[in-house]
Amino acid sequence: MSWNSCREQPIFTSRAHVFQIDPATKKNWVPAGKQALTVSYFYDGTRNSYRIISVDGAKVIINSTVTPNMTFTKTSQKFGQWADSRANTVFGLGFSSEQQLTKFEEKFQEVKEAAKLARDRSQEKTETSSNHSRDSSHETPSSPQASSVNGTDDEKAIRPPPIETLLKSDNDRIKLVSTQGPAAAKKWEQELQTLAENNARLSTALQESTNNVEHWKKQLLDCKEEGDKLQQKIAELEAQCADLNQEKERNTRLSWTVKQLEAEINEKEQDLQRLREEVQLIPQLTEQCKALQERLQAAENTNKELENKAKSLKTNFEESRHKQGNLKKELATFLEVLDGKIDELHGFRQGLAKLGMDN
Numbered sequence: 001m002s003w004n005s006c007r008e009q010p011i012f013t014s015r016a017h018v019f020q021i022d023p024a025t026k027k028n029w030v031p032a033g034k035q036a037l038t039v040s041y042f043y044d045g046t047r048n049s050y051r052i053i054s055v056d057g058a059k060v061i062i063n064s065t066v067t068p069n070m071t072f073t074k075t076s077q078k079f080g081q082w083a084d085s086r087a088n089t090v091f092g093l094g095f096s097s098e099q100q101l102t103k104f105e106e107k108f109q110e111v112k113e114a115a116k117l118a119r120d121r122s123q124e125k126t127e128t129s130s131n132h133s134r135d136s137s138h139e140t141p142s143s144p145q146a147s148s149v150n151g152t153d154d155e156k157a158i159r160p161p162p163i164e165t166l167l168k169s170d171n172d173r174i175k176l177v178s179t180q181g182p183a184a185a186k187k188w189e190q191e192l193q194t195l196a197e198n199n200a201r202l203s204t205a206l207q208e209s210t211n212n213v214e215h216w217k218k219q220l221l222d223c224k225e226e227g228d229k230l231q232q233k234i235a236e237l238e239a240q241c242a243d244l245n246q247e248k249e250r251n252t253r254l255s256w257t258v259k260q261l262e263a264e265i266n267e268k269e270q271d272l273q274r275l276r277e278e279v280q281l282i283p284q285l286t287e288q289c290k291a292l293q294e295r296l297q298a299a300e301n302t303n304k305e306l307e308n309k310a311k312s313l314k315t316n317f318e319e320s321r322h323k324q325g326n327l328k329k330e331l332a333t334f335l336e337v338l339d340g341k342i343d344e345l346h347g348f349r350q351g352l353a354k355l356g357m358d359n
Helices: 098-124 127-139 153-157 163-180 182-358
Strands: 008-021 029-031 037-044 049-056 059-065 079-084 089-094
Touching: 008 098, 037 098, 049 098, 059 079, 079 098
Parallel strands: none
Antiparallel strands: 008 029, 008 037, 008 089, 037 049, 049 059, 079 089
């Protein structure tokens, strides 16, 4: 990573919370840091290009070259996003106010139009426009915060020389232009001071980056150990969940069996209650049975007496019938005799009547 304040200058700076789209899901946002970071538009005079850059310590968070095809989308009052096809990602910025978001969006449109004009000019491929681009690069005012981050394929192909080489060449250039006047010498002296400050700042950032790398390695090992422990714990919990599910199934079956047994017990209790009630009726039934047996015995005795009476009555009836037959026979004989006597009396009467008439 190298920085060149002479070539690239910041033209707009703001602070926002930086996010990147999750490469796995392409849906969720992944925060790039815990706090708001500085996000700046940089202009590269030699290439006549614009980039959005954000750095957290020695770590480059955003290095996105603005192209005419890019679109900045405002998704809410304080959040906006744009897609970078070169980086194969989507960046998101969360601002503290809607005003900051509006300014960043307006600057994005300006830079986009400028990038479009630069592309159109580069397509003309004229030496005049190329010289004019270099002249405009040298005329851009320097800044203590000027910086450049190597990220695109073009920048990787052309790496700037180290800071020491730049300082040496700038010193030579300062000596050559010292005859041009105090103003030019003062300008190059300011640029030299800026480069020295940037070199010191980069050395400090490099040392902090080295320390942070060691710290991050240690944190990574701790995280890996913690991750292994968590994976083992997850496996144990999954096994416990499987056992718990089996236990739930067994409990469900046992609950169903218990309900069936409770229903059977209720039926048995109802049967037992009926038997208890029937047992309580047994003495009454026994007494009733004894009374019925006594009545039956008395009825049997009465029946025997009646049978005896019936036999005697039958015998008497047969005797009366026999006597009646004899009486009928005697009566018939008596009637025959009576009829004879009546005939005799009738004849006797008639004889008396004749005798009376005769007299």
